[in-house]
Amino acid sequence: MQLVVGRIARAHGLGGEVAVEVRTDAAEERFTVGAGIETDPPERGPLVVTRVRWHSGRLLVTFDGVADRSAADELRGVLLVADSSSSPPTDPEEFWDHDLDGLEVRSVDGEVIGVIAEVLHPPGSDLLVVRRPEGTEVLVPFVRDIVPVVDVAAGRIVVDLPEGLLDL
Numbered sequence: 001m002q003l004v005v006g007r008i009a010r011a012h013g014l015g016g017e018v019a020v021e022v023r024t025d026a027a028e029e030r031f032t033v034g035a036g037i038e039t040d041p042p043e044r045g046p047l048v049v050t051r052v053r054w055h056s057g058r059l060l061v062t063f064d065g066v067a068d069r070s071a072a073d074e075l076r077g078v079l080l081v082a083d084s085s086s087s088p089p090t091d092p093e094e095f096w097d098h099d100l101d102g103l104e105v106r107s108v109d110g111e112v113i114g115v116i117a118e119v120l121h122p123p124g125s126d127l128l129v130v131r132r133p134e135g136t137e138v139l140v141p142f143v144r145d146i147v148p149v150v151d152v153a154a155g156r157i158v159v160d161l162p163e164g165l166l167d168l
Helices: 069-073
Strands: 002-012 017-022 036-040 047-055 058-063 079-083 104-107 112-120 127-131 137-141 149-151 156-159
Touching: 002 036, 002 069, 112 137
Parallel strands: 104 156
Antiparallel strands: 002 017, 002 079, 017 058, 036 047, 036 079, 047 058, 104 112, 112 127, 127 137, 149 156
């Protein structure tokens, strides 16, 4: 599965440099000199990093073959992507959203609650959107106290829901 690791925002200066909106917590690993980065749309890449620097909190990148502002402007809006298998989460308590989609959700007592339909990332805690068997959806905070077990290999998670959460 392709994961978006950045988006080319705009040209910076006259020499082909672009500002990148970073969408990964591993920018120093993804954006290194010599790295080839796939793109969406695919025909815009792959792009090879020739220079990278941070300026005023913004990542500035120069790619091979992008020599001037006009060429950089043509890349505006291009998504920079990586295959999720190339960088699996290293923390056993981290998961890709697509690994959680469709997992069965059961209570600590074994009752089927539903399946994960989506993972939301609002400020604060992540939320699991759980589609109930009758078609309604419930939001479950994705925190250890409420979600003590995530077993991707077995295709399930176990939740210890606060009283009344399913009644909301």
